[in-house]
Amino acid sequence: MEIKYNYSKKDQIHQIQKYQKTPFEGKNFLLAYQNLREKNMKIIKEKISEEIKISKILKNIPIGKSEEGKICTRILLESILKDNLYLEKNEEIINYIIKKFEVKKRIFSSYNKLFVENSSNYEEMINYILLSNICIIKYEKTENLKFLNTILKLNDLICSEIKNIKENKELNLALYSLKKELDFILKIKRRSLIL
């Protein structure tokens, strides 16, 4: 029987994937995962009008400012990704956003100062893509599996919504995150002697 990777297929923005008690399907499951990720990367590459280096994207991120009393998630994630990744204060914020995503599987477009969502909009793909890229950098530095776990879930969601990602910057960032994720997984597989 052909093993399929079904965790990135349905529209996960609206149909939440809980990942509870997922079945073990053998070694071929990892191949199915790899094949589908490669297929998704190919789709993104075809949609990209101009390939931009990640360093250039980060350099060109404008530093915005949230309105008083309100945290605009995109602005916060962009500023963390651009240059504040290792500030102690931001470590805490990153962990908080990861927790929010892991519990609700959604990132809301804005939060109040106590980090309670004050928007009903969770459809901004850029927020999922930015958090995935932040986790990529964190995993590269720490090899803490918590970050890789969140990357896999974010990228499942991103792959399930590829058709809704249109901006060149978002497509480039999504592609970078998918490439990195697959590299990390293949490295762990090799280290675990899973061939």
Added chain:
Amino acid sequence: MRIGIILTNDERSRAYLQKLQEKKILLDSYVLMNNKNERKFSKEVISTSKKFGFDISETTKDTLLKNNILFNEVDFLDINHPKLINLVKKENCDYFIFTGGGILKKDILNLSVKFIHMHPGIVPYYRGSTCFYYSIINEQSAGVTAFIMDKTLDTGNIIYQKKFDKPNHQFIDEVYDPHIRSETLIKILEGKILEKNNFTEQNPENGETYFIIHPVLKHIAILNCID
């Protein structure tokens, strides 16, 4: 010292109860939160569970009845349910072993009884969910921490910690998890560790909290055990 146990009908409770019986350890109170959820297990899972000292196909209630154990039964699964709180109060125990997880709310925490949880990870390094998978990938082993439950997740005072080799089979959720937790429980009760009352306080700020494992990492952990 009076010690009770709050059981459910899941594989963990089945392992706890059967191993307690096997070791002839009798507790002072048994409460069964029975949602009558009958899960079917494959022959391979059943035979693997038997190799590790319990029969996963035997329901918690059947074990209680077979051994003529007196027990209280409720038909819900909520540890914070007022009916359960009243029941626990009446049993007048010093400790209750709780086989489930989650967070205890104020009403039940305010009782004089302490609740013991077997967490499948060495805290503070492995707090949260499905920790044994992360630990197998990182360290080729897993561990259990017994602690007193408090108002936040996996931060209570540590009673005892025990490390285990990674399994040599694929049934980690069904067999390995209940096996390592129940072995730790037996160790605590046989060693009379609760009587010593020498628990270690945790600093909730230290350590790492993990979330439910993604199937790709889960597969890597399991293949790490059997490949």
